Amino acid sequence: MLERIHLAIVQEVERQGSLTAAADILHVTQSALSHSMKKLEQQLGTHIWLREGRSLRLTQSGQYLLALAERVLPQLDLAEVRLREFARGERGTLRIGMECHPCYQWLLKVVSPYLAAWPDVDVDVKQKFQFGGIGALFGYEIDVLVTPDPLFKPGLRFEPVFDYEQVLVVAKGHPLASAAQVRPRQLAQEVLITYPVEIERLDIYQQFLLPAGITPRRHKTIETTDIMLQMVASGRGVAALPRWLVQEYADKLDVVPVRLGARGIAKQIFLGAREADTAIDYVRAFVALCSQTP
Amino acid sequence: MLERIHLAIVQEVERQGSLTAAADILHVTQSALSHSMKKLEQQLGTHIWLREGRSLRLTQSGQYLLALAERVLPQLDLAEVRLREFARGERGTLRIGMECHPCYQWLLKVVSPYLAAWPDVDVDVKQKFQFGGIGALFGYEIDVLVTPDPLFKPGLRFEPVFDYEQVLVVAKGHPLASAAQVRPRQLAQEVLITYPVEIERLDIYQQFLLPAGITPRRHKTIETTDIMLQMVASGRGVAALPRWLVQEYADKLDVVPVRLGARGIAKQIFLGAREADTAIDYVRAFVALCSQTP
DNA sequence: ATGATGAATGAGCCAAATTCATGGGTGTGT
DNA sequence: ACACACCCATGAATTTGGCTCATTCATCAT
Numbered sequence: 001m002l003e004r005i006h007l008a009i010v011q012e013v014e015r016q017g018s019l020t021a022a023a024d025i026l027h028v029t030q031s032a033l034s035h036s037m038k039k040l041e042q043q044l045g046t047h048i049w050l051r052e053g054r055s056l057r058l059t060q061s062g063q064y065l066l067a068l069a070e071r072v073l074p075q076l077d078l079a080e081v082r083l084r085e086f087a088r089g090e091r092g093t094l095r096i097g098m099e100c101h102p103c104y105q106w107l108l109k110v111v112s113p114y115l116a117a118w119p120d121v122d123v124d125v126k127q128k129f130q131f132g133g134i135g136a137l138f139g140y141e142i143d144v145l146v147t148p149d150p151l152f153k154p155g156l157r158f159e160p161v162f163d164y165e166q167v168l169v170v171a172k173g174h175p176l177a178s179a180a181q182v183r184p185r186q187l188a189q190e191v192l193i194t195y196p197v198e199i200e201r202l203d204i205y206q207q208f209l210l211p212a213g214i215t216p217r218r219h220k221t222i223e224t225t226d227i228m229l230q231m232v233a234s235g236r237g238v239a240a241l242p243r244w245l246v247q248e249y250a251d252k253l254d255v256v257p258v259r260l261g262a263r264g265i266a267k268q269i270f271l272g273a274r275e276a277d278t279a280i281d282y283v284r285a286f287v288a289l290c291s292q293t294p
Numbered sequence: 295m296l297e298r299i300h301l302a303i304v305q306e307v308e309r310q311g312s313l314t315a316a317a318d319i320l321h322v323t324q325s326a327l328s329h330s331m332k333k334l335e336q337q338l339g340t341h342i343w344l345r346e347g348r349s350l351r352l353t354q355s356g357q358y359l360l361a362l363a364e365r366v367l368p369q370l371d372l373a374e375v376r377l378r379e380f381a382r383g384e385r386g387t388l389r390i391g392m393e394c395h396p397c398y399q400w401l402l403k404v405v406s407p408y409l410a411a412w413p414d415v416d417v418d419v420k421q422k423f424q425f426g427g428i429g430a431l432f433g434y435e436i437d438v439l440v441t442p443d444p445l446f447k448p449g450l451r452f453e454p455v456f457d458y459e460q461v462l463v464v465a466k467g468h469p470l471a472s473a474a475q476v477r478p479r480q481l482a483q484e485v486l487i488t489y490p491v492e493i494e495r496l497d498i499y500q501q502f503l504l505p506a507g508i509t510p511r512r513h514k515t516i517e518t519t520d521i522m523l524q525m526v527a528s529g530r531g532v533a534a535l536p537r538w539l540v541q542e543y544a545d546k547l548d549v550v551p552v553r554l555g556a557r558g559i560a561k562q563i564f565l566g567a568r569e570a571d572t573a574i575d576y577v578r579a580f581v582a583l584c585s586q587t588p
Numbered sequence: 589a590t591g592a593t594g595a596a597t598g599a600g601c602c603a604a605a606t607t608c609a610t611g612g613g614t615g616t617g618t
Numbered sequence: 619a620c621a622c623a624c625c626c627a628t629g630a631a632t633t634t635g636g637c638t639c640a641t642t643c644a645t646c647a648t
Contacts, residue, residue, distance in 0.1 A: 002374050004297055020625060032606050034627060039605095044374070046381035054614050054625045061380045067570050068373050072366055079362050080296050080338070086355045087340035093354065140344075140351065314594055326637050328596060333636095348594045348645050 004076060006040050007069035009033050010048065013056060014066055089281030091120040097142035098125060099133040099149070101195040102225055102245050103269055106162065107146060110293050114286055121282045137272060143283055149201075150270040157278065158270040161290040164242040166203055166265040171235045172254035181259040184212035191237030193228050196221035203267065204240035208260050229253050242267070298370060300334050301363035303327050304342065307350060308360055368434045385414040385576050391436035392419060393427040393443070395489040396519055396539050397563055400456065401440060404587050408580055415576045431566060437577055443495075444564040452566040455584040458536040460497055460559040465529045466548035475553040478506035485531030487522050490515035497561065498534035502554050523547055536561070 012022035013033075023030040041047055048065060049056035058066060085091035096111075098104060104125075111123055129136040133145045137156060150158035168187075170176050176186060187209065199205045209215060220237060222228045225245070232239050233253040246257040271290050277283045306316035307327075317324040335341055342359060343350035352360060379386040390405075392398060398419075405417055423430040427439045431450060444452035462481075464470050470480060481503065493499045503509060514531060516522045519539070526533050527547040540551040565584050571577045 002298075002370055002377075018625065028605095029607055030626075031608075031628085035605075038627080044377045044381055046377055051626075056626085061377050063573065064373065064376060064380070067573055068369060071570055072369060075362060075366060076296055079358065082358060083296075083338045083340055083355050086353075086358070087338055312594065322636095323638055324595070325597085325639080329636075332596080345595075345644095350595085 001043060002040070004073070005036065007065065007073055009037060010058075010062065010065045011069040011073060013049075014058070017055070019056065085120065089279075089283075092280070092282055093122040093124055094144065094282060094286055095124045095126060095142040097129060097133050097136050097145040097147075098127050099129075099145060099147035100269060101197070102242050103146050105225065105245055105248070106269075110286075110290055114289055117289075118282050118285065134272070137274060143273065143277060144286060145272040146269060147272060148203075148267055148269055150272060155275050156272055157275050158272040159287060159291060160268050161271045161293070163266065163268050164244055166240055166260060166267050167243045167246060167257040168204075168260050169229065169232050169239045169241050169246050169255050169257055171233050172256055174235065174238070174256070176238075176258055177256040179258055181262055181264075183261065184209050184214040187216050187238070188214050189217050191218045191220060192216035193220045193222055193231055193237040193239040195228075196223060202240070203265055204260065207265050208240075229255055240265075295337060296334070298367070299330060301359065301367055303331060304352075304356065304359045305363040305367060307343075308352070311349070313350065365433075372434050383414065384416075385412065386574075387416040387418050388438065388576060388580055389418045389420060389436040391423060391427050391430050391439040391441075392421050393423075393439060393441035394563060395491070396536050397440050399519065399539055399542070400563075404580075404584055407587075408583055411583070412576050412579065428566070431568060437567065437571060438580060439566040440563060441566060442497075442561060442563055444566060449569050450566055451569050451572065452564045453581060453585055454562050455565045455587070457560065457562050458538055460534055460554065460561050461537045461540060461551040462498075462554050463523065463526050463533045463535050463540050463549050463551060465527050466550055468529065468532070468550070470532075470552055471550040473552055475556055475558075477555065478503050478508040481510050481532070482508050483511050485512040485514060486510035487514045487516055487525055487531040487533040489522075490517060496534075497559055498554065501559050502534075523549055534559075 008026060009022060012025050013019055016022045016025060019033050020030045023033050026033070037048060044061070046061045047059050048062040050059055082091060094114075096107065098107065107125070115121075115123060126136070126142055129141065131139065133142075133147050134151050134153070134156070136142045137145050146161075152158060168176070168182050176182050179186075192204070194202050194204070218237075220231075222231065225241070228239050228241075229246075229249050230253065231237055233255050240260065243257050246255060249255055250257075271287055273283055273287060278287075302320060303316060306319050307313055310316045310319060313327050314324045317327050320327070331342060338355070340355045341353050342356040344353055376386055390401065392401065401419070409415075409417060420430070420436055423435065425433065427436075427441050428445050428447075428450070430436045431439050440455075446452060462470070462476050470476050473480075486498070488496050488498070512531075514525075516525065519535070522533050522535075523540075523543050524547065525531055527549050534554065537551050540549060543549055544551075565581055567577060567581060572581075
């Protein structure tokens with residue numbers, strides 16, 4: 001009924017001053033415009049222009065249409081541009097899922113050069129998923145997933161992005177601070193501070209305490225890395241974190257890393273994405289950037 | 295290229311959940327929709343839906359289109375209605391949104407001279423909005439908004455239309471009736487009657503009780519001003535209303551206004567409209583009339 | 589398995605949009 | 619005053635593109 005072309009005609013006629021000129025701009029004949037508008041006028045039951053001599057003057061209806069056109073057409077034009085940008089992978093929102101609390105610090109380092117390189121791509125970070133990180137990937141809640149637990153399933157691609165050692169963090173004055181390594185039973189009388197996630201996902205339990213049949217004296221959970229380390233520094237407990245993270249904080253806080261067991265706990269962080277999305281420039285670029293960043 | 299029908303399809307598919315159902319609503323075959331959208335997808339170079347099994351899920355492009363549709367289609371629909379109204383010689387309908395309960399009494403005073411001055415314009419008053427009054431303005435649900443909370447955003451214009459003092463209303467025999475002013479703590483044992491809106495929008499809470507850390511003994515809500523004042527007059531509680539409103543009722547009911555705090559609560563009511571609509575004479579006239587009416 | 593449901597596809601048709609050809613009306617320059 | 623340029627309207631011819639129909643393919647539930 002009232003179509004985009006009608007708005008375009010009204011707008012262009014106003015700009016050009018005549019149907020004929022507008023027809024040229026719109027790459028159709030003057031006749032086509034005349035027919036189109038006549039039909040619209042019949043359907044609406046109102047004239048859009050007053051024919052005065054050989055020129056047209058907008059009626060009230062026409063002015064209303066013109067205002068509508070000026071308001072709506074730019075939105076449609078912009079939409080076409082945007083959609084083509086989406087198509088070429090030049091614009092979009094990269095939704096990053098995090099299944100690894102301390103990785104947040106690492107992510108920040110990657111995101112800032114990424115944002116600089118892709119000014120038209122927005123980044124969104126999500127940390128809670130109804131059906132787990134993998135589910136969020138499959139369910140298109142997120143586009144990439146930062147996780148220590150890759151799952152090689154058809155349709156997904158995981159790449160290791162960095163390795164680190166998970167260590168125990170203790171306060172500088174703590175008896176274990178000068179130890180070369182710590183054994184499970186030495187934690188039996190300690191307060192262990194972790195992020196609030198299931199025990200199954202805490203390596204210090206899975207790979208260290210539980211195999212030895214030990215549990216800590218108490219288990220506290222804290223959301224944020226900063227506060228967690230403050231607590232450790234003040235002697236309220238010990239925590240398990242990546243070595244690089246502890247070293248970064250070592251300047252500001254009196255915390256010391258200690259190897260967990262004789263060999264230490266080696267960890268690897270993976271970046272997962274949907275196979276299909278590797279076609280999208282800005283997704284591929286993010287994965288590539290992460291692989292390069294040590 | 296990107297036509298109205300495409301937006302309608304995206305919107306309707308989202309509402310109905312399937313192409314087939316949407317096709318019924320739009321009175322065409324499923325095949326037609328499939329062909330149309332396929333063509334659009336080819337022209338844009340991007341998919342609009344991910345075909346998952348037998349259902350469709352919007353891509354980023356699709357979500358963008360959906361947002362565009364929700365924004366643009368109502369405007370086109372409204373335009374058709376308006377233009378037909380113009381065609382019939384009617385001027386149209388001025389849809390007034392109210393976000394301020396007691397203003398209704400004031401509105402009546404403005405509307406009657408307006409109706410007299412604009413016999414071809416109908417007036418419609420709406421009080422419920424899904425996304426708030428501002429949202430209703432942007433979404434073309436209403437044409438003007440009466441509100442105590444203006445929001446100076448591009449595309450909207452707000453003008454103050456009248457000032458008043460918010461006062462406490464008590465029954466004539468009430469202990470506070472003869473007080474020059476009331477303090478927050480004096481309401482601690484009172485029953486407070488308000489309109490049923492969120493506490494954030496009740497000035498007596500925001501500007502009077504909460505800063506003093508006081509809550510009334512009980513809080514009742516009543517929809518209508520008349521009944522509210524009947525309740526106050528019969529000693530069932532106290533309420534906060536505009537002074538002019540209380541004075542109007544003072545003849546019929548035994549209610550007395552009392553200043554809230556030493557300085558009183560000053561309020562200002564604004565009339566908001568879309569910038570683009572200032573071109574419409576009967577909208578402009580309404581705003582002008584409101585500004586003049588004290 | 590089997591039927592039901594929903595989307596995709598290709599062929600063919602038809603309506604609607606466009607063009608073509610033309611005429612009427614209005615300013616303008618000589 | 620007359621010819622000419624310019625602009626819009628109109629009817630008929632033509633072409634395009636959108637729609638339907640018929641069918642296939644895939645998925646899901648029984």
